[in-house]
Amino acid sequence: EYGRDNGIRLSAVWLTHDPEYPENLPAAPLVRYGWTPRGELAVVYDRSGKQVRSFTYDDKYRGRMVAHRHTGRPEIRYRYDSDGRVTEQLNPAGLSYTYQYEKDRITIT
Known part of the structure; x- marks a missing residue:
């Protein structure tokens, strides 16, 4: 409930x-x-x-x-591109990611 x-x-x-x-x-x-x-x-x-x-x-x-x-x-921060998609996930403890967008694929590194 x-x-x-x-x-x-x-x-x-x-x-x-x-x-x-x-x-x-x-x-x-x-x-x-x-x-x-x-x-x-x-x-x-x-x-x-x-x-x-x-x-x-x-x-x-x-x-x-x-x-x-x-x-x-730690605080996790996000950055976005002009289309409103996440491009970075930033972690001050060292574990951060970047996101790349292509036609049929998203690459996370």
Whole structure:
């Protein structure tokens, strides 16, 4: 089961039925979501209310994620071409990728 804010975005996920432990259902949602004013997913919180992931979006292009981070890990950043396709995934810890687009193929290096 889930709860919605104004009928558009998922705000939380609850466990409402567990046949193995019907008397031990959690009093809090399993996960909660926070949204930007533009309707983009901004943060994810775990059952304890701790932020576990965050997202950053391009100010010019609505919905274009330019970065995300798992709590305690480096921020992953993205670059895009003029067609809105990801061209680079940048990780300061050293694991980065480039994306090349051809007619019938995508090459990731």
